[in-house]
Structure formats: structure tokens, C-alpha cells
Amino acid sequence: MKAGLASKAKDQVWFDGPVPEMIPLDRERAVGEIAEIADAARHDDLSRLAALLDGKGRLKAFLEGVFDLSVFMRDCARRRPEILENLFDQSVAQRLSAILAEITDTVGAEDVSEKSLMAALRRLKLEAHFLIALDDLAGQAEAAVTVRRLSDLADACTSAAVDFLLREAHQQGKLTLPDPANPTEGSGWIILGMGKLGAHELNFSSDIDLVVFFEPDAPAVTDPLDAADLFARLTRRLVRILQDRTENGYVFRTDLRLRPDPGSTPLAIPVQAALLYYEGRGQNWERAAMIKARPVAGDLKAGAAFLKELQPYVWRKYMDFAAIADVHSIKRQIHAHKGHGEIAVKGHNVKLGRGGIREIEFFVQTQQLIAGGRFPELRGRETVPMLAQLAARGWITAEACDALTRQYWFLRRVEHAIQMVADEQTHTLPEDDEGLERIAHMLAFADKDAFAAEFRAALHQVERHYAALFETAPELSAGVGNLVFTGDVDDPDTLQTLHKLGFQRPSDICRVIRSWHFGRYRATQSAEARERLTELTPALLEAFGKTHRADEALMRFDEFLAGLPAGIQLFSLLQSNPALLRLLATIMGTAPRLATIVTRRPHVFDGLLDPALLSELPDRDYLAARLEAFLDPAKTYEDILDRLRIFAAEQKFLIGVRLLAGAIDAGRAGKAFSDLADLTIGAALDAVIDEFAVRHGKVKGGKVAILGMGKLGSRELTAGSDVDLILLYDHDPDAEESDGEKPLAPSHYYARLTQRLIAAVSAPTAEGVLYELDLRLRPSGNKGPVATHIESFRRYQRENAWTWEHMALTRARAVAGDAGFCKSVEGDVSAIIALPRDAAKVAKEAADMRKMIEEEKPPRDLWDIKLIPGGLIDLEFIAQVAVLTHCSSGGPNGTGTAEILAKLDPGFADPQTRQELVDAYMLYLDLTQMIRLCLTGPFEREDMPPGLADLLLRATDLPDFGVLEAHLKETSRKVRADFQALLKPRKRS
Known part of the structure; x- marks a missing residue:
């Protein structure tokens, strides 16, 4: 430690160098937080730590910053200040080495039990996590050191659990270990670390990906016929030891989904069966995954032998250029291209987003798959050393190697900072200014703007190299054979070429393309437009061929062309911008809903020409400004309604494109679709009120509020959602009728006004429908008046409403109308929800209602995500019951389901259940948003469309559709079990 520390003690060896300045977000708050930790230190008689924290100096200032910026670090230090006290006797590096030794020693103790092992692993892992983060934030450990330390910790914890389980199985006579002192030797139990664990590149809050095999003929196996059940049980217990949340937390979340065919195989697979699978049915994504596979625990010798035997499958001897396209499809990223506009920093996914970590990893892996068969030095697991090897062999330039190496470690540091805030498995930068400022400070930037500039530059640099890799890849289909569309007769070679490109009806395609050359469409009438289109045609055919439904995609494009007013600008743009062409092909081949919008309203495609499209977030302010500008020229009521329909259609399309392109995630898409509905329905309401007043005047003191219900209320709308509304009104008590030319009594006035609003929003015009409205959630449903006086609403909700109506009210949110009245209505809703209730009665009625829905409307199949047992309805009911029974700090007034589930009280749901529910909801949200975006009907x-499968895999970050279905099935099973446990009859305080 340098001499600049005023509080330096002789035995203080915390770090190997000076600590940086770490600026808190709120210095006054930081002083209070450090004082609390000092009090905790004094309470535990940790005098050296208390003196340090009470004094002054650079180290104390650094800790103030750390504990203010990281909730995880602050809470850990407050609960266990002895972790910091230990650093007066050992440096961070020394203490981490000692922790790894303690983990090994723990499992060797004579009195160790599963419970004591779980407690010890959790205690030691928490301390190690804290110290690794502290050293990283202090600038003492480079990112490369941090990822290695995290991986070594995971290795040690996994090995300890495996050793314990093997020794126990030996003691119980289920195995006969050749050497119980070294239980893994000859055990035949193979634990492979995959992904970042296998590559020694684990991130701070990472899951660990494991694949488990066993050797039935291993020396330790007493009965080969029983081996499958035995090792499956041991694997299940291994996951429980590592993953289950206890009062001490958890060790590592564990993922076994990368094993062969996870939907139908046991957790542990015999080696021979695995080899047969990989050699006969293995896919390119599994080859790519096996690059990073490493024996991390269990029988290391057997694991190494298995990987050696698998080498011919992973490392092909020939130049496997055909694998590029398949491996690239694992990335599922549409916009691998140079500079299609700026990249948004707020909310950017550092791992999966444009220019992110995954692009660097795939940049390396594609080259490894191509060349690793002939060059063994290219078979390494770690990303950065392989960049150096690729440069050394001339596969990439030295400039690309240096740039990607530098940005890889920078992005890993950003990823760690994001996760160190609260020890959450997230890769997404905060969406608010304070959150971004927090990350900037943790990374030692002066402010968020300085960080954003460097971060954006890093993403662009990565994206440029990643795009160049695929731009220079050899053509897989275009350029093979003829593409001749002149004359009246189909050219045989052209038919063959089209078939190779993926078209099933090549003769029909020839006919369509020939029709373009006849100039029958406005877009192809000029000679210059036809010339540009002719030049573009090979690229068009290749792009549509890759959608796997090439014929349908090209036919939709033909419809799109037919509606275009002109073509030269578009054809030139597509020719110079391959990424936009790929996006158009994706829409036409994968997303019938979006394709229908484009073909019926070609002008919406103009929005794609905005270079800032993918970097600007479609939040409420963004949409409101554009709506105001779009409505400004409108002169008549009918013009306003038409313009609202045009605007909503275009913005739904552009929000959908952002989701399709991965520029926004499903949660943000739901908010954007909801904000769009709020604004356009609000504008329609204003227009209706003004138009209605021309004839009927106004009611004295009259005011209106629209209560958004269902997915609109919770801001979870999808591209195809109906809109649930309740219209509430109030007026002066002495108002008897409106003051217009044709006066109406207040109740009649607002009923007519509501009917006019329904027509304004739902009636089809030349520009279509704005939204389909559903008013059945109003008091008394379809039997009640379409507009409800606020007093009637209050009285009904307090005296007559059913439990399900109060459950629906937990998602209610005022979306339009008089601002003051809206605020008052939301206050009424909060008060109704805050009423005391019999928790057991609410839970029982919700469970009964769920059972009735299941009987009356059973799900079609696994993909009926809303209705399946353990599906969306189960999660929504859990959230609604929790809000009604005051068991969640989330809600009411339109709070999203995910937020309510994330804030369930510990007495209602333990942390592990809570996390399971949130993870399940996010999975369902990702899937339903993408499915509703792409399809107009049910998912079959x-x-x-095969391209939709790609999009669903990208959205869920899973490598294979079988893996996704297995994950969906397992998730729904867990949710149903949690639903039954949480809503079973019981007494709650």
C-alpha cells in the first residue's frame, strides 16, 4: 500500500498497489453508510476496521464510493464486516487462495454433512465474491484476473460438492471407489464446464453451464445397469447443493440444458450414447459449444478422454465454410453490419446487443470451426488467446486482434460493474441517468457522458470487425448457376439455381420477377428503377432464400412492390445496405403480421430509412413528440382519426422492427406498445370530447378518466393485443344537463360520449382500425352502462365487486383524460386494493377461478403459453393475489407483473421461488412478444416460419428449439408447483 493513506496500519496489506478514487453518487448518503458498517465492526470487536472507517484517507474514501455504488458490497460488508478485517492480515489475493483451500478442506472433514457443506460453500463463496469484486473495483485485478478467479471459485465449489457426493455414495455401498481419499479417480462421473466456465471466463453473477456424462464400466461402478439412475440422482443433488437458496444464499445457479436433446434425456448421459449422438445427430451449435468444454470436476481423466474422442466431431479436417452460416445463425442477430445509425447506451445489452461480447466470441468461434481441424493451435477455449493465435496465423489482422482484445476486456469490465451493483444476473445497462452514472463511477469515468462515449465507440468497433468477418465470407449460394429472367420461357439453369437458393416453386418465382421487368407497378415504371431492381435481384433472392420460406417471402415482397409509389430510392438503398435488405427479408419471411402492415401501407417502410431508428428508444416522450407533429396539420375530426390510425400502424411496425432487430427487449416493447396506446387513445378521446361538445355542449364540472385494464394497465401490451378500458366520469352535483344545442342528461351524455369514443377507436375506416376495445371489465360487465360515474364505481368496488374484479383492478392505470381526475381515480383504486382482506379466501377464490378457466378453456398445446398449467395466467394470478393480500411491495396502479413478482414478501415466497417466478415470467414475455409480433393467429x-424459431432462440438466448421446448416445459412445471404451493389454503398473518 502506498504511503498516501492516512489510516495506514503496519499490518494492513489489503492491496498490492494504490486504490483509485471511487466517487459516490450521494456523498452524504455514503458517509452514513460507512458509519453503519463502522458500527457493525465495533459491535463485532473488529477494532482495526472500525478505526479505519472512523478515520480519514484514500482507502476509506474508496470504500465510501464502493458501498454507495454497490448495494451488494454494502450489504455484505454490513452483515459480515469480518471479511474486511481479515484483510489487515492477508492481501485479497492471499485470502482468495486460502478460501479455495478451505473449500477443499471442508469436504474432507469427517463430520461433514450435506447441510453443513451447503452452509460452508455459501459462506465462503460470498466472501470470495466480495473480495473478487473489491479487488476489481480497486483496479488491482485486471478483468482477465477477475474472470479466472470467478471460474476457479466455481471449479472449487463444484468439485467439493462432487467429492462429497461420491464419498457418500461409497459409504452407502452404491459405488466402490478405488481410492476414497481421491474420490473422483475411477468414479466415471464426468462433469464438463461449458461456455464461460469452460473457458475460465465466468462473469460476476453468472450461471454455470454443466454437461454431465458417466462411464458405466468405470472401476467405481458396482452395477452398470443401475448406473444411469445413480448418476442422474447424484447430478440432481449436485444441482441442489449448488443452486438451492437457503438462509445463506446460494453458490451458483446451475444450467444443464446444453446436454444432448435436453427435452428427452436424463441429467447424466452414458459416454457411449453421447458419442453416438454427437457423431450422428450433433448440430453445428453443439460443435461450437464443445470448443469451450472442460472437465471441471469428477473423473477428470475420463472427462479428458471423452473430449479427446469427440475431437473429430468438433474439429473437422476440411475447410468447413458451410458451417459459417449455421454457426452465425446461433447469434440470431439481424444487424451485423457497419453503422446502421447510433447505438443507444441506456438499456443496451452488453452481452447480446449490437457490438457486444457475444459478437467477439462468435468472431473467434467461427474461425476456430473453419480452421481448427487443420491447425491444433486454434483449438483453445479462451477468447483472447485465440484472437492472438488467429492473428499469428494470418486469419485476422493484427489491428482486428488488438481492437477486439481491448474491447473484449473493456466490455467484460462493464458487464461486471452492472452485475456488482446488486449481484444480479443481468447484462443490460440501466435505462435511467442515475443508474448509468453509477456504472460510470464504478468504472472510474468522470461521468456518464464520458463512459457513454467510450462505450459506444467500443460497440461500433466490435460491430465493424464482426460485420467484416461475414461480409468477406465465401458466398454459399448466390453466383452458382444462371439467374436469367428474359423471354417467355423459364431458363432451366435458372430454375435449378432458384431451387438451390431455397425456392420450392421456381417457375412461379420466374414469372413474378419477369413481371417486374414489364413495368406494371408504379415502382418499376421507369427504366432506371428496373435497372436498379435487376442489379438487386440476386441479393434479393439470396436474402429471401435464407428465410426458409422463400416463396412466401418473395410473394409478400411482390405485394409490397405493387403498393410502392416509387422504387429508385428504395432499390438503391437496399443495394447499398445489405443489413436493411436482410431485415426486409426477415419481415417478409418470418413475421406475417409486420409483412401485412408493410404490404398494405408501404409508407411505413419510410420509418426504416431513419438512421437513428435503432438507437432511439420508443419511450413516451419520443412517441408523444412525434404524435403531436403528425396530428398538427389535421383540420377535421375525420382527419384526426385517420391520422391516428396511420401513426399507430407505423409506430407499431417500428416498435416491432426494433424488437425483431434486437434493439429493444420484450419488456421495453410492451411498455412502448402501451405508451402508444395511451397516447393515441388519449388523442382520440380529446378529439371526441371536442367534436361531441359542438352539438351537445359540456356538462358543468364534467371530467373523464379512462382506466386502462389488463395488459394496457400493466404496460405489457403486445403487437396484437386488444385494449381493455373502463370510462369513468364525474360532474358537479347540481348539473342536470349539458349546455349545448342538443342538451343531454349527464348519464346519457357520457354514455353517448363513450359510444362515440368506441367508434372513433374501433370503427374501420379507409386507414383501418386503431384498436379493438373491450369494456367488459366495467362494473356489472356487459349489463352495466358503458360509462360509469365515479361514485357508482367506488360503491360497486367496495360493496359488490367479486374477488376476480379486484384482482383485475390490481393492473388498473389511468391512461387518459383529465389529469387531476385521473390522479384521484388512481387514489381510489389504491384505496380499494389496500382494504383488509381474508388472504386465505382470496387465494382459494383465485385458485378456484384458475381451475374453472382450465376446465372451460384448456390449452391447445405447450405453446399456448397463456393457458398452459404453469403459464402466464398462473403467474398473473400469483401477482394479483399478492397485491390484494399485501404480500408484495410492487403495485398497484399498473405495475407490471414482473415487478410485483420481484417484490414478493419473503413470508409469501422465499427468494428462490421469487426468482423462479420472475425468470419464468421473463421467458414467457420474450416468447409471447415475439410470437404476437410475427403471427396474426395462434402459434402452430x-x-x-422457420425464421421465427431463430428469433425465439435469439430472444431467449438458447441454442436449439428442442432445448427451448424442454426449458418451456420445465418452467411451466415449476410455475404450476409454485402456484399450488403459494395459493393453497393456509393462514397468513
Whole structure:
């Protein structure tokens, strides 16, 4: 430690160098937080730590910053200040080495039990996590050191659990270990670390990906016929030891989904069966995954032998250029291209987003798959050393190697900072200014603007190299054979070429393309437009061929062309911008809903020409400004309604494109679709009120509020959602009728006004429908008046409403109308929800209602995500019951389901259950948003556009559709079990 520390003690060896300045967000708050930790230190008689924290100096200032910026670090230090006290006797590096030794020693103790092992692993892992983060934030450990330390910790914890389970199985006579002192030797139990664990590149809050195999003929196996059940049980217990949340937390979340065919195979697979699978049915994504596979625990010798035997499958001897396209599809990223506009920093996914960590990893892995068969030195697991090897062999330039190495470690540091805030498995930068400022300070930037500039530059640099890799890849289909569309007769070679490109009806395609050359469409009438289109045609055919439904995609494009007013600008743009062409092909081949919008309203495509499209977030302010500008020229009531329809259609399309392109995630898409509905329905209401007043005047003191219900209320709308509304009104008590030319009594006035609003929003015009409205959630449903006086609403909700109506009210949110009245209505809703209730009665009625829905409307199949047992309805009911029974600090007034589930009280749901529910909801949200975006009807497993499968895999970050279905099935099973446990009859305080 340098001499600049005023509080330096002789035995203080915390770090190997000076600590940086770490600026808190709120210095006054930081002083209070450090004082609390000092009090905790004094309470535990940790005098050296208390003196340090009470004094002054650079180290104390650094800790103030750390504990203010990281909730995880602050809470850990407050609960266990002895972790910091230990650093007066050992440096961070020394203490981490000692922790790894303690983990090994723990499992060797004679009195160790599963419970004591779980407690010890959690205690030691928490301390190690804290110290690794502290050293990283102090600038003492480079990112490369941090990821290695995290990986070594995971290795040690996994090995300890495996050793314990093997020794126990030996003691119980289920195995006969050759050497119980070294239980893994000859055990035949193979634990492979995959992904970042296998590559020694684990991130701070990472899951660990494991694949488990066993050797039935291993020396330790007493009965080969029983081996499958035995090792499956041991694997299940291994996951429980590492993953289950206890009062001490958890060790590592564990993921076994990368094993062969996870939907139908046991947790542990015999080696021979695995080899047969990989050699006969293995896919390119599994080859890519096996690059990073490493024996991390269990029988290391057997694990190494298994990987050696698998080498011919992973490392092909020939130049496997055909694998590029398949491996690239794992990335599922549409916009691998140079500079299609700026990249948004707020909310950017550092791992999966444009220019992110995944692009660097795939940049390396594609080259490894191509060349690793002939060059063994390219078979390494770690990303950065492989960049150096690729440069050394001339596969990439030295400039690309240096740039990607530098940005890889920078992005890993950003990823760690995001996760160190609260020890959450997230890769997404905060969406608010304070959150971004927090990350900037943790990374030692002066402010968020300085960080954003460097971060954006890093993403662009990565994106440029990643795009160049695929731009220079050899053509897989275009350029093979003829593409001749002149004359009246189909050219045989052209038919063959089209078939190779993926078209099933090549003769029909020839006919369509020939029709373009006849100039029958406005877009192709000029000679210059036809010339540009002719030049573009090979690229068009290749792009549509890759959608896997090439014929349908090209036919939709033909419809799109037919509606275009002009073509030269578009054809030139597509020719110079391959990424935009790929996006158009994706829409036409994968997303019938968006394709229908484009073909019926070609002008919406103009929005794609905005270079800032993918970097600007479609939040409420963004949409409100554009709506105001779009409505400004409108002169008549009918013009306003038409313009609202045009605006909503275009913005739904552009929000959908952002989701399709990965520029926004499903949660943000739901908020954007909801904000769009709020604004356009609000504008329609204003227009209706003004138009209605021309004839009927106004009611004295009259005011209106629209209560958004269902997915609109919770800001979870999808591209195809109906809108649930309740219209509430109030007026002066002495108002008897409106003051217009044709006066109406207040109740009649607002009923007519509501009917006019329904027509304004739902009636089809030349520009279509704005939204389909559903008013059945109003008091008394369809039997009640379409507009409800606020007093009637209050009285009904307090005296007559059913439990399900109060459950629906937990998602209610005022979305339009008089601002003051809206605030008052939301206050009424909060008060109704805050009423005391019999928790057991609410839970029982919710469970009964769920059972009735299941009986009356059973799910079609696994993909009926809303209705399946353990599906969306189960999660929504859990959230609604929790809000009604005051068991969640989330809600009411339109709070999203995910937020309510994330804030369930510990007495209602333990942390592990809470996390399971949130993870399940996010999975369902990702899937339903993408499915509703792309399809106009139900999801048909056997008849989905293949490109949609790619999008669903990208959205869920899973490598294979079988893996996704297995994950969906397992998730729904867990949710149903949690639903039954949480809503079972019981007494709650």
C-alpha cells in the first residue's frame, strides 16, 4: 500500500498497489453508510476496521464510493464486516487462495454433512465474491484476473460438492471407489464446464453451464445397469447443493440444458450414447459449444478422454465454410453490419446487443470451426488467446486482434460493474441517468457522458470487425448457376439455381420477377428503377432464400412492390445496405403480421430509412413528440382519426422492427406498445370530447378518466393485443344537463360520449382500425352502462365487486383524460386494493377461478403459453393475489407483473421461488412478444416460419428449439408447483 493513506496500519496489506478514487453518487448518503458498517465492526470487536472507517484517507474514501455504488458490497460488508478485517492480515489475493483451500478442506472433514457443506460453500463463496469484486473495483485485478478467479471459485465449489457426493455414495455401498481419499479417480462421473466456465471466463453473477456424462464400466461402478439412475440422482443433488437458496444464499445457479436433446434425456448421459449422438445427430451449435468444454470436476481423466474422442466431431479436417452460416445463425442477430445509425447506451445489452461480447466470441468461434481441424493451435477455449493465435496465423489482422482484445476486456469490465451493483444476473445497462452514472463511477469515468462515449465507440468497433468477418465470407449460394429472367420461357439453369437458393416453386418465382421487368407497378415504371431492381435481384433472392420460406417471402415482397409509389430510392438503398435488405427479408419471411402492415401501407417502410431508428428508444416522450407533429396539420375530426390510425400502424411496425432487430427487449416493447396506446387513445378521446361538445355542449364540472385494464394497465401490451378500458366520469352535483344545442342528461351524455369514443377507436375506416376495445371489465360487465360515474364505481368496488374484479383492478392505470381526475381515480383504486382482506379466501377464490378457466378453456398445446398449467395466467394470478393480500411491495396502479413478482414478501415466497417466478415470467414475455409480433393467429408448432424459431432462440438466448421446448416445459412445471404451493389454503398473518 502506498504511503498516501492516512489510516495506514503496519499490518494492513489489503492491496498490492494504490486504490483509485471511487466517487459516490450521494456523498452524504455514503458517509452514513460507512458509519453503519463502522458500527457493525465495533459491535463485532473488529477494532482495526472500525478505526479505519472512523478515520480519514484514500482507502476509506474508496470504500465510501464502493458501498454507495454497490448495494451488494454494502450489504455484505454490513452483515459480515469480518471479511474486511481479515484483510489487515492477508492481501485479497492471499485470502482468495486460502478460501479455495478451505473449500477443499471442508469436504474432507469427517463430520461433514450435506447441510453443513451447503452452509460452508455459501459462506465462503460470498466472501470470495466480495473480495473478487473489491479487488476489481480497486483496479488491482485486471478483468482477465477477475474472470479466472470467478471460474476457479466455481471449479472449487463444484468439485467439493462432487467429492462429497461420491464419498457418500461409497459409504452407502452404491459405488466402490478405488481410492476414497481421491474420490473422483475411477468414479466415471464426468462433469464438463461449458461456455464461460469452460473457458475460465465466468462473469460476476453468472450461471454455470454443466454437461454431465458417466462411464458405466468405470472401476467405481458396482452395477452398470443401475448406473444411469445413480448418476442422474447424484447430478440432481449436485444441482441442489449448488443452486438451492437457503438462509445463506446460494453458490451458483446451475444450467444443464446444453446436454444432448435436453427435452428427452436424463441429467447424466452414458459416454457411449453421447458419442453416438454427437457423431450422428450433433448440430453445428453443439460443435461450437464443445470448443469451450472442460472437465471441471469428477473423473477428470475420463472427462479428458471423452473430449479427446469427440475431437473429430468438433474439429473437422476440411475447410468447413458451410458451417459459417449455421454457426452465425446461433447469434440470431439481424444487424451485423457497419453503422446502421447510433447505438443507444441506456438499456443496451452488453452481452447480446449490437457490438457486444457475444459478437467477439462468435468472431473467434467461427474461425476456430473453419480452421481448427487443420491447425491444433486454434483449438483453445479462451477468447483472447485465440484472437492472438488467429492473428499469428494470418486469419485476422493484427489491428482486428488488438481492437477486439481491448474491447473484449473493456466490455467484460462493464458487464461486471452492472452485475456488482446488486449481484444480479443481468447484462443490460440501466435505462435511467442515475443508474448509468453509477456504472460510470464504478468504472472510474468522470461521468456518464464520458463512459457513454467510450462505450459506444467500443460497440461500433466490435460491430465493424464482426460485420467484416461475414461480409468477406465465401458466398454459399448466390453466383452458382444462371439467374436469367428474359423471354417467355423459364431458363432451366435458372430454375435449378432458384431451387438451390431455397425456392420450392421456381417457375412461379420466374414469372413474378419477369413481371417486374414489364413495368406494371408504379415502382418499376421507369427504366432506371428496373435497372436498379435487376442489379438487386440476386441479393434479393439470396436474402429471401435464407428465410426458409422463400416463396412466401418473395410473394409478400411482390405485394409490397405493387403498393410502392416509387422504387429508385428504395432499390438503391437496399443495394447499398445489405443489413436493411436482410431485415426486409426477415419481415417478409418470418413475421406475417409486420409483412401485412408493410404490404398494405408501404409508407411505413419510410420509418426504416431513419438512421437513428435503432438507437432511439420508443419511450413516451419520443412517441408523444412525434404524435403531436403528425396530428398538427389535421383540420377535421375525420382527419384526426385517420391520422391516428396511420401513426399507430407505423409506430407499431417500428416498435416491432426494433424488437425483431434486437434493439429493444420484450419488456421495453410492451411498455412502448402501451405508451402508444395511451397516447393515441388519449388523442382520440380529446378529439371526441371536442367534436361531441359542438352539438351537445359540456356538462358543468364534467371530467373523464379512462382506466386502462389488463395488459394496457400493466404496460405489457403486445403487437396484437386488444385494449381493455373502463370510462369513468364525474360532474358537479347540481348539473342536470349539458349546455349545448342538443342538451343531454349527464348519464346519457357520457354514455353517448363513450359510444362515440368506441367508434372513433374501433370503427374501420379507409386507414383501418386503431384498436379493438373491450369494456367488459366495467362494473356489472356487459349489463352495466358503458360509462360509469365515479361514485357508482367506488360503491360497486367496495360493496359488490367479486374477488376476480379486484384482482383485475390490481393492473388498473389511468391512461387518459383529465389529469387531476385521473390522479384521484388512481387514489381510489389504491384505496380499494389496500382494504383488509381474508388472504386465505382470496387465494382459494383465485385458485378456484384458475381451475374453472382450465376446465372451460384448456390449452391447445405447450405453446399456448397463456393457458398452459404453469403459464402466464398462473403467474398473473400469483401477482394479483399478492397485491390484494399485501404480500408484495410492487403495485398497484399498473405495475407490471414482473415487478410485483420481484417484490414478493419473503413470508409469501422465499427468494428462490421469487426468482423462479420472475425468470419464468421473463421467458414467457420474450416468447409471447415475439410470437404476437410475427403471427396474426395462434402459434402452430408444425407450421411456424422457420425464421421465427431463430428469433425465439435469439430472444431467449438458447441454442436449439428442442432445448427451448424442454426449458418451456420445465418452467411451466415449476410455475404450476409454485402456484399450488403459494395459493393453497393456509393462514397468513
